[in-house]
Amino acid sequence: MRKVILASGSPRRKELLKQVGLDFEVCVSKANEITSRTKPDEVVKDLSYAKAKAVYDDGHDKDIVIGADTVVYMDEMILGKPSDEKQCKKMLKSLSGRSHKVYTGVTILWAEPGGGMHVLSFCADTTVKLYPMSDKEIDAYIATGEPMDKAGAYGIQGEFAKFIEGIEGDYNNVVGLPVARVYQELKKHGFAD
Amino acid sequence: MRKVILASGSPRRKELLKQVGLDFEVCVSKANEITSRTKPDEVVKDLSYAKAKAVYDDGHDKDIVIGADTVVYMDEMILGKPSDEKQCKKMLKSLSGRSHKVYTGVTILWAEPGGGMHVLSFCADTTVKLYPMSDKEIDAYIATGEPMDKAGAYGIQGEFAKFIEGIEGDYNNVVGLPVARVYQELKKHGFAD
Numbered sequence: 001m002r003k004v005i006l007a008s009g010s011p012r013r014k015e016l017l018k019q020v021g022l023d024f025e026v027c028v029s030k031a032n033e034i035t036s037r038t039k040p041d042e043v044v045k046d047l048s049y050a051k052a053k054a055v056y057d058d059g060h061d062k063d064i065v066i067g068a069d070t071v072v073y074m075d076e077m078i079l080g081k082p083s084d085e086k087q088c089k090k091m092l093k094s095l096s097g098r099s100h101k102v103y104t105g106v107t108i109l110w111a112e113p114g115g116g117m118h119v120l121s122f123c124a125d126t127t128v129k130l131y132p133m134s135d136k137e138i139d140a141y142i143a144t145g146e147p148m149d150k151a152g153a154y155g156i157q158g159e160f161a162k163f164i165e166g167i168e169g170d171y172n173n174v175v176g177l178p179v180a181r182v183y184q185e186l187k188k189h190g191f192a193d
Numbered sequence: 194m195r196k197v198i199l200a201s202g203s204p205r206r207k208e209l210l211k212q213v214g215l216d217f218e219v220c221v222s223k224a225n226e227i228t229s230r231t232k233p234d235e236v237v238k239d240l241s242y243a244k245a246k247a248v249y250d251d252g253h254d255k256d257i258v259i260g261a262d263t264v265v266y267m268d269e270m271i272l273g274k275p276s277d278e279k280q281c282k283k284m285l286k287s288l289s290g291r292s293h294k295v296y297t298g299v300t301i302l303w304a305e306p307g308g309g310m311h312v313l314s315f316c317a318d319t320t321v322k323l324y325p326m327s328d329k330e331i332d333a334y335i336a337t338g339e340p341m342d343k344a345g346a347y348g349i350q351g352e353f354a355k356f357i358e359g360i361e362g363d364y365n366n367v368v369g370l371p372v373a374r375v376y377q378e379l380k381k382h383g384f385a386d
Binding site: 158172184 | 209214319324327330349358362363365374376
């Protein structure tokens with residue numbers, strides 16, 4: 001049985017794979033996160049490939065390597081992780097009381113029995129609708145420290161849950177990994193259950 | 194400041210209220226969970242009222258009391274908690290590969306300043322779409338022990354996540370409490386932030 005390698009240092013992605021009972025190891029990718037794409041679904045697929053490929057090439061070409069990348073998208077703009085508190089505030093103010101989309105690209109790589117590398121890439125998108133947030137609520141949320149390492153400056157699974165009116169799509173995709181789809185793909189190719 | 198009382202012993206509801214940073218106490222309701230209603234939204238509102246009212250009347254009429262009840266609904270049938278493994282299996286087989294709805298009714302009770310009791314009841318519904326599950330997958334899931342105390346025989350937040358293709362609505366409503374709406378209602382009435 002081949003090993004499954006998660007090419008991501010994100011504790012949330014690790015938690016999700018663990019939650020569904022998969023055996024895996026983590027190997028953080030040293031990939032250069034640069035893409036020439038501009039459409040959100042292409043950007044995240046591109047970056048998920050870069051992350052997975054860097055780990056695959058770094059001694060894991062006998063394993064099944066999973067890379068993922070998540071962005072928030074609104075008003076034709078891609079929101080990644082905020083660089084400082086000022087940017088946090090700007091992002092959260094722009095998301096308040098409206099709908100946006102979260103895109104996670106996933107790439108799964110493994111060696112074909114006959115040689116060559118199999119590339120499986122997909123993108124999941126989820127629409128997220130937020131209640132309006134007051135300045136006081138935004139400031140209090142930033143003070144929790146939660147937003148800083150998260151695309152779009154929020155984590156759906158934390159205190160921010162109180163601002164989520166509803167979603168359409170996969171919830172775990174917003175957390176950072178569409179883990180159901182990952183499991184279903186692994187199963188389809190004989191790598192799970 | 195009035196105390197918030199959660200009239201439910203569910204560890205998941207407790208976890209959700211904690212997650213959004215609310216101060217509250219738990220007081221498990223001894224209400225008779227009986228209703229003459231048959232429509233799912235009316236059933237859960239009725240039962241959430243019964244749970245909240247029993248606690249309100251039991252020495253908490255100075256507090257803000259929150260009751261909740263959750264059911265799964267498919268094919269004109271209400272699925273509550275399974276009574277045994279056989280029923281678990283039947284429920285999971287019927288849910289497999291299809292969409293169903295989850296209804297949570299919430300009632301919030303508090304005393305009006307001028308006397309009398311304020312009753313706020315609402316129902317949130319979320320559509321959940323599942324991937325097909327094999328018999329082997331269903332048996333393995335039942336063996337985890339997760340389904341037994343849960344409406345519809347599954348918990349969206351556990352290993353079952355690998356079978357959730359997507360949802361439409363509030364995720365936490367499926368966990369057992371639409372905590373965002375609860376927070377927004379408390380805020381609107383001056384009981385939060």
